[in-house]
Amino acid sequence: xxxxxxxxxxxxxxxxxxxxxxxxxxxxxxxxxxxxxxxxxxxxxxxxxxxxxxxxxxxxxxxxxxxxxxxxxxxxxxxxxxxxxxxxxxxxxxxxxxxxxxxxxxxxxxxxxxxxxxxxxxxxxxxxxxxxxxxxxxxxxxxxxxxxxxxxxxxxxxxxxxxxxxxxxxxxxxxxxxxxxxxxxxxxxxxxxxxxxxxxxxxxxxxxxxxxxxxxxxxxxxxxxxxxxxxxxxxxxxxxxxxxxxxxxxxxx
Numbered sequence: 312x313x314x315x316x317x318x319x320x321x322x323x324x325x326x327x328x329x330x331x332x333x334x335x336x337x338x339x340x341x342x343x344x345x346x347x348x349x350x351x352x353x354x355x356x357x358x359x360x361x362x363x364x365x366x367x368x369x370x371x372x373x374x375x376x377x378x379x380x381x382x383x384x385x386x387x388x389x390x391x392x393x394x395x396x397x398x399x400x401x402x403x404x405x406x407x408x409x410x411x412x413x414x415x416x417x418x419x420x421x422x423x424x425x426x427x428x429x430x431x432x433x434x435x436x437x438x439x440x441x442x443x444x445x446x447x448x449x450x451x452x453x454x455x456x457x458x459x460x461x462x463x464x465x466x467x468x469x470x471x472x473x474x475x476x477x478x479x480x481x482x483x484x485x486x487x488x489x490x491x492x493x494x495x496x497x498x499x500x501x502x503x504x505x506x507x508x509x510x511x512x513x514x515x516x517x518x519x520x521x522x523x524x525x526x527x528x529x530x531x532x533x534x535x536x537x538x539x540x541x542x543x544x545x546x547x548x549x550x551x552x553x554x555x556x557x558x559x560x561x562x563x564x
Contacts, residue, residue, distance in 0.1 A: 312354055312355065312356050313340045313341060313342065313352075313354060313355045313356070314332070314335065314336045314339075314340075314341045314342075314355075314356050314358065315341070315342045315343070315344055315349075315352075315355050315356065315357045315358070316328040316331055316332050316341070316342070316343050316344070316358055316360050317344055317345075317346055317349055317357055317358065317359050317360060318343065318344075318345065318346065318359075318360040318362070318398065319345070319346050319362065320345045320346070320348075321362075321507075322367070322387075322390055322391070323362050323363075323364060323366075323367055324346075324360065324362050325343070325390050325397070325398045325401070326366055326367040326370050326371070326390075327360050327361065327362045327363055327366045327367070328343045328360045328398055328402075329343070329370050329398070329401065329402055329405070330363075330366035330367075330369060330370050331358075331360055331366075332402050333370070333373075333402070333405065337405070337406060337409070341402070342355075342399045342402070343398035343399045343401075343402050344395075344398070344399065345395055345398065348395045371383060374386060374405070377408070377414050377415075378405075378408055378414050378415055378417055379415040381418065382408075382415070382417055382418050384433075385418055385429055385430065385433040386401050386404075386429065386433075388432070388433040388436040388437055388470070389401055389428075389429045389432035389433045389436070391436045391465055391466040391467065391469065391470070392432040392433075392435055392436050392465050392466075393464050393465050393466075394428075394432055396428070397428075397429075397432055399425075400425045400428040400429050400432070401425075401429055403423075403425035404417060404423070404425045404426050404429050406425075407420065407423050407425060407426060418430060435465065436465045436466075436467060436470065437470070439463055439464060439465050439467055440465075440467040440470035440471050442556060443461060443463060443467055443471055443556075444471055444474050444475075446552070446556050446557075446560055447459050447461060447471075447475075447486065447559075448559065448560050448561045449484060450519050450523050450527070450561070451519060451520045451522060451523040452515070452516070452518055452519055452520060452523075453518045453519070453520050454515075454518075455483060455520075456483045456484065456485060457479065457482055457483065457484035457485070458484070458485050458486075458487070458516055459484075459485070459486045459487070459559065460486075460487045460489055460511075460516070460559050461486060461487070461488055461489065461559055462488075462489045462490050462555070462558060462559065463488060463490055463491075464490065466488070466491055466493070467488075468486065468488055468493055468494075468495040468505055469495075469505060471486075471495070472495055472497075472503040472505070473503075475495075475497070475503075476497055476502070476503050479497070480499075480500065481499050481500060482497070482499055483497065483498055483499050484496075484497050485497070487511050487516070489511075491507075492507070492508065492509070492510070493505065493506065493507045493508075494506040494507075494509060494511075527561055530561055530562060531561065531562055534562040
């Protein structure tokens with residue numbers, strides 16, 4: 312009977328499911344599904360995974376040792392995606408790696424559907440993170456904190472943390488992911504922290520400083536002044552910057 316492991320849609324939850332599935336069912340048919348998104352099937356035994364932080368580094372070490380760091384990074388990015396089958400795809404890719412001579416080359420085996428799916432999800436998250444590094448706009452609040460809101464499809468906060476920590480190491484800043492209700496917070500001179508499950512105080516977030524209002528007007532004026540009306544090409548603009556990324560950008564607000 313096929314064993315199906317049910318876990319939360321979190322990095323810890325999926326790694327815990329991978330740990331249990333690999334330990335108990337790596338040599339037989341098994342699968343991983345997300346809580347609340349499970350489709351019941353016949354001849355399957357369902358089991359709720361117990362999340363444990365200690366399981367995460369154990370799985371990570373195993374992946375890095377036998378499949379390489381690049382594969383580990385592809386797995387990690389795929390887990391941050393918005394696909395309901397991501398955990399199952401990663402587990403099946405791990406199983407496939409045992410069948411080839413050089414397991415460090417597993418991501419080259421794109422003929423395997425699971426490997427192809429992990430590759431696709433990894434690129435999707437990586438591409439979205441790259442775009443948000445360019446389009447994120449901060450605004451200064453009354454308390455001096457630089458604040459930004461974004462609406463990504465995938466969980467990219469961990470992917471962009473190092474980029475903005477390097478750019479603003481001596482600033483207090485915060486990025487709020489409205490889609491997944493998560494914060495990326497940075498205190499001046501310290502490391503970033505990822506905070507999940509907290510609600511945004513909209514009143515505090517709307518209190519921008521006087522300087523911010525002035526700079527917003529200056530930026531919008533600059534944005535309008537450099538545009539050449541006769542050369543406007545909305546279709547080309549959407550190709551380089553889709554409309555869904557413009558919602559939180561100052562120049563489009």
